[in-house]
């Protein structure tokens with residue numbers, strides 16, 4: 001799989017802004033190659049195997065954020081060792097602590113949930129984005145959760 005294949009797919013989708021999207025993908029893949037220690041073809045193969053929606057919708061900042069916004073771990077075990085999830089997560093809606101990383105569920109049972117939940121393709125600046133290096137080829141997914149309190153306090 002090469003960038004030309006993606007270009008072809010975008011043409012078939014009649015996508016209008018092909019050059020801009022291809023530039024975005026190429027720039028991003030360069031950074032992913034370095035941080036994941038994989039080559040471009042491997043990464044593209046894996047993304048294309050995984051993709052189940054049109055390429056023009058899939059290759060966005062949401063599914064494919066910039067490396068500077070991304071936290072990389074070898075696997076879930078390493079992430080668990082580095083982050084204490086028992087401290088909860090910061091709800092991006094009300095900034096209260098939530099026990100659920102996807103949906104506002106206050107740690108403090110006296111407080112009411114603001115009902116904030118992660119919606120796809122919306123502003124995700126206040127989310128903690130991560131992926132697992134060891135599984136990336138089989139599961140090239142960037143997950144986005146509410147910010148763990150443990151990280152929030154230490155940054």
Ligand SMILES: [Zn+2]
Pocket residue numbers: 091092093094095096104105113114115116
């Ligand atoms: Zn909330």
